[in-house]
Amino acid sequence: MKSAFIASTALLSVLLSGYALADDDCSDPVSDWQPRETLRQNVEQQWGWSVQRIKVDDGCYKLKGADRKGNAIEARYAPASLRLRTLQIDFGNDGDAGDYLVSPARQ
Known part of the structure:
Protein backbone atom coordinates (compact mmCIF):
# COMPACT_ATOMS: atom_id res chain seq x y z
CA MET A 1 0.00 0.00 0.00
CA LYS A 2 2.81 2.38 0.88
CA SER A 3 4.68 1.68 -2.37
CA ALA A 4 1.53 2.41 -4.41
CA PHE A 5 1.23 5.78 -2.69
CA ILE A 6 4.87 6.60 -3.37
CA ALA A 7 4.57 5.54 -7.01
CA SER A 8 1.42 7.61 -7.57
CA THR A 9 2.99 10.63 -5.85
CA ALA A 10 6.10 10.34 -8.03
CA LEU A 11 3.98 10.05 -11.18
CA LEU A 12 1.90 13.07 -10.21
CA SER A 13 4.99 15.19 -9.53
CA VAL A 14 6.50 14.25 -12.91
CA LEU A 15 3.29 15.13 -14.72
CA LEU A 16 2.92 18.46 -12.92
CA SER A 17 6.54 19.46 -13.49
CA GLY A 18 6.20 18.65 -17.20
CA TYR A 19 3.06 20.76 -17.36
CA ALA A 20 4.83 23.73 -15.78
CA LEU A 21 7.74 23.48 -18.23
CA ALA A 22 5.50 23.10 -21.29
CA ASP A 23 3.76 26.46 -20.81
CA ASP A 24 5.92 28.46 -23.24
CA ASP A 25 3.02 29.29 -25.55
CA CYS A 26 1.41 32.72 -25.62
CA SER A 27 -2.35 32.90 -25.33
CA ASP A 28 -3.09 36.57 -26.05
CA PRO A 29 -6.25 37.11 -28.11
CA VAL A 30 -5.32 38.07 -31.68
CA SER A 31 -7.52 41.18 -31.42
CA ASP A 32 -5.14 42.52 -28.71
CA TRP A 33 -1.91 41.94 -30.63
CA GLN A 34 0.31 44.90 -31.38
CA PRO A 35 1.87 45.20 -34.84
CA ARG A 36 5.21 43.48 -35.46
CA ARG A 68 24.87 45.88 -31.47
CA LYS A 69 28.00 43.74 -31.03
CA GLY A 70 26.92 41.22 -33.68
CA ASN A 71 25.86 38.42 -31.32
CA ALA A 72 22.99 36.31 -32.68
CA ILE A 73 19.71 36.78 -30.79
CA GLU A 74 16.51 34.78 -30.64
CA ALA A 75 13.75 36.22 -28.44
CA ARG A 76 10.07 35.46 -27.83
CA TYR A 77 7.59 38.19 -26.96
CA ALA A 78 3.95 38.20 -25.87
CA PRO A 79 2.20 39.83 -28.85
CA ALA A 80 -0.29 41.93 -26.86
CA SER A 81 2.01 43.39 -24.20
CA LEU A 82 5.30 42.95 -26.11
CA ARG A 83 6.71 41.58 -22.86
CA LEU A 84 9.90 39.56 -23.29
CA ARG A 85 9.26 35.87 -22.51
CA THR A 86 12.55 34.21 -23.49
CA LEU A 87 15.92 35.40 -24.75
CA GLN A 88 18.75 33.35 -26.22
CA ILE A 89 22.04 34.97 -27.16
CA ASP A 90 24.85 33.25 -29.02
CA PHE A 91 27.91 35.14 -27.81
CA GLY A 92 31.00 35.02 -29.98
CA ASN A 93 34.45 34.15 -28.67
CA ASP A 94 34.83 37.53 -26.97
CA GLY A 95 31.16 37.89 -25.98
CA ASP A 96 30.12 39.53 -22.74
CA ALA A 97 26.76 39.08 -21.01
CA GLY A 98 27.27 42.31 -19.05
CA ASP A 99 25.10 44.28 -21.47
CA TYR A 100 22.12 42.13 -20.57
CA LEU A 101 22.43 42.37 -16.80
CA VAL A 102 21.47 46.07 -16.70
CA SER A 103 18.23 47.53 -18.01
CA PRO A 104 18.67 49.70 -21.14
CA ALA A 105 17.37 52.76 -19.26
CA ARG A 106 20.39 52.58 -16.90
CA GLN A 107 23.05 52.33 -19.61
Whole structure:
Protein backbone atom coordinates (compact mmCIF):
# COMPACT_ATOMS: atom_id res chain seq x y z
CA MET A 1 0.00 0.00 0.00
CA LYS A 2 2.81 2.38 0.88
CA SER A 3 4.68 1.68 -2.37
CA ALA A 4 1.53 2.41 -4.41
CA PHE A 5 1.23 5.78 -2.69
CA ILE A 6 4.87 6.60 -3.37
CA ALA A 7 4.57 5.54 -7.01
CA SER A 8 1.42 7.61 -7.57
CA THR A 9 2.99 10.63 -5.85
CA ALA A 10 6.10 10.34 -8.03
CA LEU A 11 3.98 10.05 -11.18
CA LEU A 12 1.90 13.07 -10.21
CA SER A 13 4.99 15.19 -9.53
CA VAL A 14 6.50 14.25 -12.91
CA LEU A 15 3.29 15.13 -14.72
CA LEU A 16 2.92 18.46 -12.92
CA SER A 17 6.54 19.46 -13.49
CA GLY A 18 6.20 18.65 -17.20
CA TYR A 19 3.06 20.76 -17.36
CA ALA A 20 4.83 23.73 -15.78
CA LEU A 21 7.74 23.48 -18.23
CA ALA A 22 5.50 23.10 -21.29
CA ASP A 23 3.76 26.46 -20.81
CA ASP A 24 5.92 28.46 -23.24
CA ASP A 25 3.02 29.29 -25.55
CA CYS A 26 1.41 32.72 -25.62
CA SER A 27 -2.35 32.90 -25.33
CA ASP A 28 -3.09 36.57 -26.05
CA PRO A 29 -6.25 37.11 -28.11
CA VAL A 30 -5.32 38.07 -31.68
CA SER A 31 -7.52 41.18 -31.42
CA ASP A 32 -5.14 42.52 -28.71
CA TRP A 33 -1.91 41.94 -30.63
CA GLN A 34 0.31 44.90 -31.38
CA PRO A 35 1.87 45.20 -34.84
CA ARG A 36 5.21 43.48 -35.46
CA GLU A 37 6.60 46.81 -36.60
CA THR A 38 6.04 48.22 -33.09
CA LEU A 39 8.14 45.40 -31.64
CA ARG A 40 10.83 46.00 -34.26
CA GLN A 41 11.01 49.71 -33.44
CA ASN A 42 11.09 49.06 -29.69
CA VAL A 43 14.03 46.64 -29.75
CA GLU A 44 15.97 48.72 -32.28
CA GLN A 45 15.58 51.90 -30.20
CA GLN A 46 15.86 50.36 -26.74
CA TRP A 47 18.58 47.76 -27.27
CA GLY A 48 20.18 48.67 -30.59
CA TRP A 49 19.36 45.30 -32.12
CA SER A 50 19.10 44.73 -35.85
CA VAL A 51 16.05 42.61 -36.55
CA GLN A 52 16.22 40.05 -39.34
CA ARG A 53 12.84 38.40 -38.87
CA ILE A 54 9.73 38.41 -36.70
CA LYS A 55 7.31 35.51 -37.05
CA VAL A 56 4.51 33.96 -35.03
CA ASP A 57 5.46 30.77 -33.19
CA ASP A 58 3.12 29.07 -30.68
CA GLY A 59 1.14 32.29 -30.37
CA CYS A 60 4.22 34.39 -29.55
CA TYR A 61 6.28 36.76 -31.65
CA LYS A 62 9.63 35.08 -32.32
CA LEU A 63 12.34 37.58 -33.19
CA LYS A 64 15.69 36.72 -34.77
CA GLY A 65 18.45 39.23 -35.23
CA ALA A 66 21.72 40.51 -33.82
CA ASP A 67 22.69 42.81 -30.99
CA ARG A 68 24.87 45.88 -31.47
CA LYS A 69 28.00 43.74 -31.03
CA GLY A 70 26.92 41.22 -33.68
CA ASN A 71 25.86 38.42 -31.32
CA ALA A 72 22.99 36.31 -32.68
CA ILE A 73 19.71 36.78 -30.79
CA GLU A 74 16.51 34.78 -30.64
CA ALA A 75 13.75 36.22 -28.44
CA ARG A 76 10.07 35.46 -27.83
CA TYR A 77 7.59 38.19 -26.96
CA ALA A 78 3.95 38.20 -25.87
CA PRO A 79 2.20 39.83 -28.85
CA ALA A 80 -0.29 41.93 -26.86
CA SER A 81 2.01 43.39 -24.20
CA LEU A 82 5.30 42.95 -26.11
CA ARG A 83 6.71 41.58 -22.86
CA LEU A 84 9.90 39.56 -23.29
CA ARG A 85 9.26 35.87 -22.51
CA THR A 86 12.55 34.21 -23.49
CA LEU A 87 15.92 35.40 -24.75
CA GLN A 88 18.75 33.35 -26.22
CA ILE A 89 22.04 34.97 -27.16
CA ASP A 90 24.85 33.25 -29.02
CA PHE A 91 27.91 35.14 -27.81
CA GLY A 92 31.00 35.02 -29.98
CA ASN A 93 34.45 34.15 -28.67
CA ASP A 94 34.83 37.53 -26.97
CA GLY A 95 31.16 37.89 -25.98
CA ASP A 96 30.12 39.53 -22.74
CA ALA A 97 26.76 39.08 -21.01
CA GLY A 98 27.27 42.31 -19.05
CA ASP A 99 25.10 44.28 -21.47
CA TYR A 100 22.12 42.13 -20.57
CA LEU A 101 22.43 42.37 -16.80
CA VAL A 102 21.47 46.07 -16.70
CA SER A 103 18.23 47.53 -18.01
CA PRO A 104 18.67 49.70 -21.14
CA ALA A 105 17.37 52.76 -19.26
CA ARG A 106 20.39 52.58 -16.90
CA GLN A 107 23.05 52.33 -19.61
